[in-house]
Amino acid sequence: MVYVLHGEEEFEKSERLAELRAGVSDDPSLIGLNVTVLDGRETNWNEIRHHCDTPPFLGEYRLVVVENFFSRGAGKSGRRARGSGAQTADAEHLLAYLPHVPETTKLAFLEEDRLPARHPLLKAAAALGDDARVERFDAPSPRGDELPRWIGRRATRRGVKLGAGVAQDLAAFIGPDLRLIDSELEKLAVYASGRVVTREDVRLLVPYAQQANIFDMVDALGHRKTREAFRLLARLRKEGAHPLYLLTMIVRQHRILLQVKELMSQGLDKNAIASTLGLHPYPTGKAMAQARRYTPAQLNRIYDRLLETDVSIKTGQMDANLALDLLVVELARL
DSSP states (O other): OEEEEESSOHHHHHHHHHHHHHTTOSSHHHHGGGEEEEETTTOOHHHHHHHHHSOOSSSSOEEEEEESSSSSSBOTTOOBOOTTSTTSHHHHHHHHHGGGOOTTEEEEEEESSOOOTTOHHHHHHHHTGGGEEEEEOOOOOSSTTHHHHHHHHHHHHHTOOBOTTHHHHHHHHHOSOHHHHHHHHHHHHHHHTTSOBOHHHHHHHOHHHHHHHHHHHHHHHHTTOHHHHHHHHHHHHHTTOOHHHHHHHHHHHHHHHHHHHHHHHTTOOHHHHHHHHTOOHHHHHHHHHHHTTSOHHHHHHHHHHHHHHHHHHHTTSSOHHHHHHHHHHHHHHO
16 A cells, blocks of 8 residues: 655644554554654665565554655755656656555655645556555645634544634634644643633633733734723733733833834845744734834834833832833823
8 A cells, every 4th residue: 555645734744644653553562663764865766665575573564654755855965855756767666666565565655745736656646546545734724714624623623622713813823833733722621621612711821822912912002002901911910920021021022023123124024024033923913013003213212111111120119010000101102
C-alpha cells in the first residue's frame, strides 16, 4: 500500500502518520522495529526499495516513511530537493517501483509542499487504484467561517462543548495554528470540567486572548472612550493582573504601535510587519488599526508619559493602582 500525504498543514498530517504507525502492530514494542523514516532529500530509490522489501519483524506490516522526496528545499547535506521528481532517474526508478511494493509494506510519502494535480507521484498513485491513498492537508483559511468550523469539529471530537462565539474568538486570537488551537481546547476542557466553555473562559486562559484585553483597552483609549477603558482595566484587575504587569503590557503595546507606525510608513503589509517584529498576525492587525489613529509625535509623547508613570510607581511616589487610573484618564484625553 502506498500513501501520499502532502500539503503545508503539519498538525493533521502528523496525526495521520501517527495512525499509520499505530496500525503497524498491536504490540507497541514491535512498532519501532517495523517503522523506518528516511529523509527524502538524502536517500535514494535503492535504499527506499531495500527497506520496503525487508519483511516485517514478528508483525503483519512494516511502515517506510519517506519525507520530502519530491518537495522543495534542501536536506541536511544542503542538496536541493528534486523539484517535480519526474526528470531525475532516481525518481523515475522509484515511481516505476511503486506497483511492486510488497503487500507487507506500507510506503508513505510525506511532502511538506502541496503537490500539483499533474505531479508524477500523484499520477503514479492514481494508477495504483485501491493500492494507494492520496491525502492533502491544507490549513483552514483564517478568513470567513472555515477556521471556526474546524475548531467546532475538533472540539466535538475532543468532547468539548463550546458556547456561542468561542470558536470565532479562538480563530481570531490564535489564527490557523491547528496544533496550538488543539492544545488550548484541551486546556479549556480541563478547566471547564464538563460544562460549556464560555468566551470568558477563553479570555481568562488563552494567552492571545489575555493580550487582546490589553489591546481592547488601548483601543478604547485611542477612541477616547474613558468609561470603556476603565471597564476593561477593572476586568483585568479582577482577573488578578498586578498593576505593574498591566503597566508593562500597556508600555509594550505602545512600543509596538511605534514600531508598527514606522514600518507602515515604509509600505510594509501586515504579514511583513508581523514577521519583522515576531508578532502573531492577530495583534499585528489590531496594532495597525490603532497606529493609524496617532501621529508619531503623539505616540512618542504617550511613551514618555508611560515611562514617567513606571518610575513614579517603582520609586514609591504614587500608589500603583492610582497611577494607572490617572494614566488612563490622561491618555484618553490626549
